[in-house]
Amino acid sequence: MFIIDPCSNRITPVPSKKFNELGFTERQHLQEWLEHHPEALSTGKDDELLIIQKEFDGFDDTRERLDLLAIDKSGNLVIIENKLDDSGRDVIWQALKYAGYCANLKKLQVVEIFQRYLNKKAQLEGGEAAHADKILVEFLQVDDLESMQINTQKSQRLIFVAANYRKEVTNTALWLSQFGISCQCFKATPYQAADQLFLSIEQIIPPPEVSDFMIGIMDKEDEEKSTTNELKHRHRLRLEFWQKVLDGLHASSCNLYNNISPSKENWLPARPGIPGVSYVLIFGKNEVRVELYIYHPETEKNMMIFQQLKEQQDSIEKYFGAHLDWQPLPNRKACRIQYAMPVDGYDKANWPEMVQWLIEHIVRLEEAMKKPLEQVKLALGKTV
Template sequence: MFKIDPTTNRINPLEAKRFTDLGFSERKHLQEWLENYPQALAQGDGEELLIIQKEFDGFDDTRERLDLLAIDKDGNLVIIENKLDDTGRDVVWQALKYAGYCANLSKSQVVDIYQRYLNQKAQESGEPAASAADNLVEFLEVDGLEAAQINRIKTQRLIFVAARYRKEVTNTVLWLSQFGIACQCFKVTPYQAGAELFLNVEQIIPTPESTEFMIGMVAKESEEKSADTEEKHRHTLRLAFWEQALEAFSQSACSLYNNISPAKDHWLSAGSGLRSMPYNLIFGKTEVRVEFSMQRSEAEVNAFVFEQLLAEKEVIQETFGAELVWLPLPNKKACRIQYSKPVDGYDKANWPEIIQWMIVHMTKLELALRDHLKSINQGLKQASLPAIEAANG
């Protein structure tokens, strides 16, 4: 790793260090860093990790502790093992034991494990504990906890983190990968430049070039498995609802969804004129929503657009005709503005009323935001990302 000196137009090498030489330990430092920023290990496009436990020892008939337990966007449990400067010889065996323990966890047990983690965090901070169920529904982007597919059979993932990997470890990981066990190895290296310290996190197994191929193989196997009956029912129901909704929208004054096809998801998106910032219709079992979502990969741009709209909150809400829910979501990349209604969405007798509600309120939302978004879009075209970051403070 090199540091760029723009004054001299030269690069200067940074000094690679050992964690122990810098006084860093596995539990107090590396583990804490990854717990508070798990995205360091989520380097794939669109990948996110949510930490749900730390030093978990709640397995039956054993007091062994796994370092970090996370869940990914597909509801798969992720076992994270940290070994600082050297992996040692037994790290793969340890992780496999933990994966075996975790494979038996039911959805309700996973929720309970996460809730205990949130309760401990709340106790440490003195703030009220968040709801594990609500957090998981939000993170997994599903229509209620009952719709979430969590810790399905043969979906557990292993992530290893260390500065140096022994050959017997990397060979075993590569061999396990051939049998569909999702394993990743991250090499972490601390660097020092004077008083400044840096950390490089690099995925070495599988290599970034082969990751897409391996994911494709796993996805193919998953597609060949028979789908759960309940999930099939939800997909069929949503598809039927969106077909009716889109037909009604096509006959209304709202043209946002004129070129949109029905889908099996619980949301339907339409363009707003701003890249990766769609209008969404949300169809759930107990709630329907209209919303504007700011979901670019650059969190700073999302925050900038949200703040620009928030400054016009009174005008926007007056035009809309009701108070909107404004969600900056500081711990996530996306921001949202939404309006909802409680319903019995899976009762088809309610669909005409629900669809009419969606048409009326999506029309109002587009009208309330349209001119503001045009102005913001012009500003985005003229502003650079550093300028946006500076504007966000």
């Protein structure tokens, strides 16, 4: 790591440090940093992690506890083991034991584990605990708890974090990866420049140049796995429903979805040409919804866009013709403005009304947001 001095056109190295030199400990510091910023271990927006427990010790007949337990966007449990300046020799064996314990956890047990974590956080912070099932439904982008696929067979992932790794650890991690066991090693290095401290976290196993290739192979294997009859049924329903919606949209004044194809997912996005902003149609089991979804690559700009639109809430809602649900989503790297209608979505007798409702309200939302989004686009251009 170097400091750039534009005036002298020179760079100055920032000296790396050891965690123990700076007085940092595994539990009080590294673990806390990763708990509150799990995106440090994400390799992209599709690899987002949600921490669901810390120092988890809910294993039968053992007093052992894993550092952090997370879930990824595919519903896989992620065992995160943190070490400081040295990985030690036994960290792989330790994590494999935890993965074996966690492999037996059923869906409702995972929800209960997450709820206990949320309850403890709320107690410490003096607030009201959020609902674990609602957060998981939102995070996994599914209709309800029943449609979640969590902790399926052989899906557990291992993540290791340390400043230095012993050769036996890296060799074993690479070897396990050949058998479909997801092992990632992240190198965490603290730096100090004068009175400023920095932390660099980079993935070293698998090497970045082969990571995408390995992920591609794993994705292909996952795709080839047979899914449940319920999921197949829902996919067929969604494809059929979205085709009806798109047919109606093509005959309307809305051009957002002219080049969009039907999807097996429960959401159908369209982009208006502003970075990080999408219009989204939602087809759920219990509701249909239109929304403006804000997910800018630069996290701080999400709230800037949201706040700029929020300042015009009265005029936007007047133009739209109803009160909108404004959701800043502070625990995620996104914001959302939505309007929903409750309905029995899987009853095809309701589909004509649902299709008409979605078309009418996405047209109204686009019209209501047109001028405010033009102002947002100008503001984003000024901040580039």
